[in-house]
Amino acid sequence: MTTTLQIPIFPLGTVLYPDGRLPLRIFEPRYVDMTKACLRDDAPFGVALIRAGFEVGRPAIPCEIGCTARIAEWQVPSPGLFTIVAQGVSPFRIVDRRTQQDGLIVADVELRDPPAPTPLPKAQAPLGSLLLKLIEDLGAERFPQPQRLDDADWVAYRLAEVLPIVPERQQALLELPDPLQRLAAVERALQELRDT
Template sequence: MDDSALTIPLFPLGTVLYPGGVLPLRIFEPRYVAMVRDCLAHDSLFGVCLIRAGFEAGKPAIPHGIGCTARIARCEETGPNRFSLVARGESVFRIDRHWARDDGLLMGAVTLADPPDPTPLPERFRGLRELLERAIAEHGAERFPSPTRLDDAAWVAFRVAELLPVPPERRQRF
């Protein structure tokens, strides 16, 4: 982790977001509606973290200490104070400290990780590339982040981790 400190709203969820990943969300809780409006107004980031304890709705959950920043890529207001959006993962971060605002929105002082240097996919992992090519062909390119970077080891690793049928806690460890 480098010295890129940042304060962002945190969105604890029952899922893990990786850099470059795509996350569809339906927003209806007042604290998250306000967060979305603010993110849209300022083109700002929020953090997605796997829930360590608690639940997605209701009082603020306790997040795992590592998450991924997200930026709203598409958003549609589907009703009064309801949004359907797609967020895209950008950077891994570590939560240095977190607190809940009066409205229940969790905030975090986070430190961004340095992004991995682009690394060619080693030949011994060519099968993973082929697996992703088949998944993209079968499920549609729109379900995967673009541009596809099938020769970038980190991009391939993140996409394979998204596809594996493992519990969220295991994804968090990845």
């Protein structure tokens, strides 16, 4: 059964994945109000890669596929400024969107059903080992807990977050419906990086 929600959309120049952590500085009034409402109502918002436009100023056009987010940490260092850490929850597809008078985009979205847990295949075990090394090198605090190094989707998403690939390619990984397809695409991206 498809779950539909109405949520505010935060178009950004980056891609958020399920379980991913995204630090944000929020200062534009429309997003400050959105943050206050999400905190007050314990409600999610949507993060979507910008298809056209910019993060600041006039409302950007978001990609159709994004990821819902919940505010995991927040501070108010000064009036009108939030620093938050958003945590990705579930991919969604925008069904309909409209822009409010204040410039905030609100959308009706369909949540994508989470895939069945998929063990990391033996052939891709080196990807799990690479991710473990990256976690040790970059610091475990940069990665969601608990670590699931035996889960194909978790490994694919975490590698996609840290690989030096363009946002459009990160977006294409989010749009893939199958964990093994995503893992294979990450493996191809790694091979291309090694070959350059």
